Amino acid sequence: xxxRLAAAVLPFLAFLGLSPLLLGAVTRVKSLFAGRTGxxxxxxxxxxxxxxGKQPVYSRTTTWVFRAGPxxxxxxxxxxxxxxxxxxxxxxxxxxxxxxxxASLLGLSRFATALAALDTGSSFEGMGAAREVTFAxxxxxxxxxxxxxxxxxxxxxxxSGMLREGLPELWRAQGPAxxxxxxxxxVVALAENARIPVDDPTTxxxxxxxxxxxxxxxxxxDLAVIHYAAxxxxxxxxxxxxxxxxxxxxxxxxxxLGVFLGGMALFATALGAxxxxxxxxxxxxxxxxxxxxxxxxxxxxxxLLR
Amino acid sequence: MTYWTGLVFVLVVVLDLLVLASSRLRxxxxxxxxxxxxxxxxxxxxxxxxxxxxxxxxxxxxxxGALVVKGFLIPGMMLWAMxxxxxxxxxxxxxxxxxxxxxxxxxxxxxxxxxxxxxxxxPELHPLLVPTSLSTVWTGLLLVVxxxxxxxxxxxxxxxxxxxxxxxxxxxxxxxxxVEAGVLLDLLAATFVMGIVIFHINRExxxxxxxRLTSLRD
Numbered sequence: 001x002x003x004r005l006a007a008a009v010l011p012f013l014a015f016l017g018l019s020p021l022l023l024g025a026v027t028r029v030k031s032l033f034a035g036r037t038g039x040x041x042x043x044x045x046x047x048x049x050x051x052x053g054k055q056p057v058y059s060r061t062t063t064w065v066f067r068a069g070p071x072x073x074x075x076x077x078x079x080x081x082x083x084x085x086x087x088x089x090x091x092x093x094x095x096x097x098x099x100x101x102x103a104s105l106l107g108l109s110r111f112a113t114a115l116a117a118l119d120t121g122s123s124f125e126g127m128g129a130a131r132e133v134t135f136a137x138x139x140x141x142x143x144x145x146x147x148x149x150x151x152x153x154x155x156x157x158x159x160s161g162m163l164r165e166g167l168p169e170l171w172r173a174q175g176p177a178x179x180x181x182x183x184x185x186x187v188v189a190l191a192e193n194a195r196i197p198v199d200d201p202t203t204x205x206x207x208x209x210x211x212x213x214x215x216x217x218x219x220x221x222d223l224a225v226i227h228y229a230a231x232x233x234x235x236x237x238x239x240x241x242x243x244x245x246x247x248x249x250x251x252x253x254x255x256x257l258g259v260f261l262g263g264m265a266l267f268a269t270a271l272g273a274x275x276x277x278x279x280x281x282x283x284x285x286x287x288x289x290x291x292x293x294x295x296x297x298x299x300x301x302x303x304l305l306r
Numbered sequence: 307m308t309y310w311t312g313l314v315f316v317l318v319v320v321l322d323l324l325v326l327a328s329s330r331l332r333x334x335x336x337x338x339x340x341x342x343x344x345x346x347x348x349x350x351x352x353x354x355x356x357x358x359x360x361x362x363x364x365x366x367x368x369x370x371g372a373l374v375v376k377g378f379l380i381p382g383m384m385l386w387a388m389x390x391x392x393x394x395x396x397x398x399x400x401x402x403x404x405x406x407x408x409x410x411x412x413x414x415x416x417x418x419x420x421x422x423x424x425x426x427x428x429p430e431l432h433p434l435l436v437p438t439s440l441s442t443v444w445t446g447l448l449l450v451v452x453x454x455x456x457x458x459x460x461x462x463x464x465x466x467x468x469x470x471x472x473x474x475x476x477x478x479x480x481x482x483x484x485v486e487a488g489v490l491l492d493l494l495a496a497t498f499v500m501g502i503v504i505f506h507i508n509r510e511x512x513x514x515x516x517x518r519l520t521s522l523r524d
Contacts, residue, residue, distance in 0.1 A: 175309060176316035291404050292327055295411040299319065302418045306433070 007253035011086035014261065015239070016078070019231040020044035022238060022268055029272025044231065051224035059217060061121050069116025070218060070225040076109035077232045085160040086239050087260025088167075089253060094160035099147045102159060103140065106192070106236075109229065110136055117214035128213025131283070135198065135210070138290035139191045142184055145297035149181045150244070152304045163240075167247025180300035182244050187293035189237035191286070193230070196275040198286050238267045308432065311351045315434035317344055318472070319414055322445040325465065326410045329397050331457055335384050338464050342376025345468055348475050352431045368486055372471065375490045380464065380497050384457060387501050391508045393457060401452040413444035428476055435476055442469030454517055456504045460497065467493055 024041040031038025040046075058066070083098045083105075085091045091098075114129040150162045153174055171178055191198045194211035203209055215226050242263035281289060321341040328334045349365040349372075387393070399406060417440035424436060442465055449462030474486065 172309075176313050180316070180320070288327065288403050288407070291407055292323070295323055295407055296320070298411055299316075299323075299414060302415050303316065306418060306422075 003253065007089050008092055010253070011089045011257060011260070012081060012092055014257070015081050015084075015086055015232070015235055018261070018264075019235040020048060020228065022235050022264060023231045025265065025268035026234075026272045026275070029269050030276050033272065033276035044227070048224045048228060051227070052221050054220035056218075056220035056222050059120060062119050062217075065119040066116045066217070067222070069112045069119070070222045070229070072112035073109040074225050074229040074232075076105045076112065077229045077236070080105040080109075080236060081232065083159055084236055084239055085163045085243070087243060087256050087263070088163060089256060090164075091158075091160045094158045096157040098158045098160075099151070099162070103143055103147070106233065107136070107140065109233070113214055113226070116218070120217045122217065125214055125216060128210060128216075131210045132214060135191055135286055135290065138287045138294070139188050142290055142294040142297050143188045143192075145294055145301055146181045146185045146188065149177065149297060149301040149304055152301060153178065153181075163243045167244070171247055174304060177300040177303040178244065180296045180303070182241065184293040184297040184300070185237075185241050185244065187289060187296075189234075189241055190271075190274070191290055191293075192237060193234045195271065197278050197281050197289065200280055235264070238264055238271075242267050311348075311432050312434055314344055314347060314351060315432065315438040318438050318468075319441050322442050322465065323407065323410055323414070325449065325461065326406045326445060327403055329403060330395050331388060331393065331397055331455065332385065332395060334397065334458065334461055335381050335388075338461050338468075339377055339381035341468055342381070342464075343373055345471055346370070346373035346377060348472065352435075352475060368475075371486070371490050375494060376464075376468070376471075379494065383497060383501060384460065387504055388457060391505060393455070393508075397458050398454045399452055400454055406448060406452055409448055410441075410445050413448065414441040417441040417444060426476070431476055435472060439469045439472035439476075442466075442472060445469075456500070456507055460500045460504075463496070463500075464493075 021041060021044070024039070024044045027043070028038050028041055080102050082093045083091050083102045085094070110132065114133055117125040117129040147162075151157060153170055154162045154164075154166060156162050156164070190196070194201055199210040199212075201212070204212065211230075215223060218226055239260075242260065246259070246263050246266075318341055321337055321344070325334050325337050325341075328337060346369045349368045388395075401409070414437075418437040421437040421440055426436070430436070446462045446465030446467075446469060449465060450459050451462075453459055453462065470489075474489070
């Protein structure tokens, strides 16, 4: 009983605790690619601590919507983490159909951030919110098609069921379709987390910013909460991609967790490599990339439906 | 073996979609060349309908011929034509990239849904063979009607031929080697003719926009 509870709780705690480390690892890989030593791996934790110690500044034009935005965003992402199966371990709250709630919670998190950005009344933040929501409208069908393809392949309606032990046999039977779905999922992960081919997380050039524009007016602990929620979201998508790509068949919790964390390190390396070797896409090319991801996921679904 | 053949078919369809989405002519030409080279593997991967010494020679000849003509000769000529005629590198679609991708995806979905209902003259070698062939032909037709540049239209024609080639592998038990060699030679000759046409359009109008052809006056 205790070990079963630990098997479910430990991955969730790893999710809450190690997400900033994942972000730090991606930054480290990028600086290694650029020939620099780079920031320490734990730098995101220090940034969060620094921001939490500051006093927030609120504009007089903002209302409670602005203050609620970061908290609702964080709450939604943590709740989505309760539904997610990390490395094949069962989720804390699995139920049939939870993948729809999972996608909706991520949407709610984005909605709260966009609403907070609009609440400042700044036309610049309104532009950022418009861009973020536009791209999300293209990314969500791709995410849903990927998840529906997984439902069709595994016959299970919950995320924990989709990502359980059966994956290696599934790769042998339906390899091409799963490969297509995993590729589409990587593209969705890049778009949803505002990573490079879609958005540059480090840029501060007004014309090209998307996600960063929306959080310009947040300061202190609010900004820390937003950064933390963003790292949690990256970890969620990473867990989905890693579990789908490396369908390792461990049944005991400890090796399974270890292999999962190794897979996440691999994911961070791949993400850093993608960000270092690719250029940002022009804004009007981004919907094209996301439609292509949807088409790949649709093709995967068609292959599985035959 | 069937697993890898399935992977080849899926790769061919993904390359179809990639051609539809690519905005640069050189990239599109290289994609079609890669598709041709991948298709050349098919006669070797698929089980021969009637095994025999003659059949093996036939299959190897078909694969090598397809690899040389589709993978190297024709794309090389097209890249050469682009360099010589100083063709600009944009594809210039009439139908945008996103709508053509969606149309392509619909065609692929339809091909995979309805191909099971088609009566075939020969036993099916692989469940993905017929839908792959139909989707490639559909993509080629889409490319021919939805692109303005003559080079892109030639690419669409090549895609149609690739689709026909996939179907031809199914029928290779009935088709003598000479017929296939003739088809490959026809393709080469057709590309030559189109190259000459491209040069003429280019010289008359100082551009390769086929839309200009409709505004001819005597």
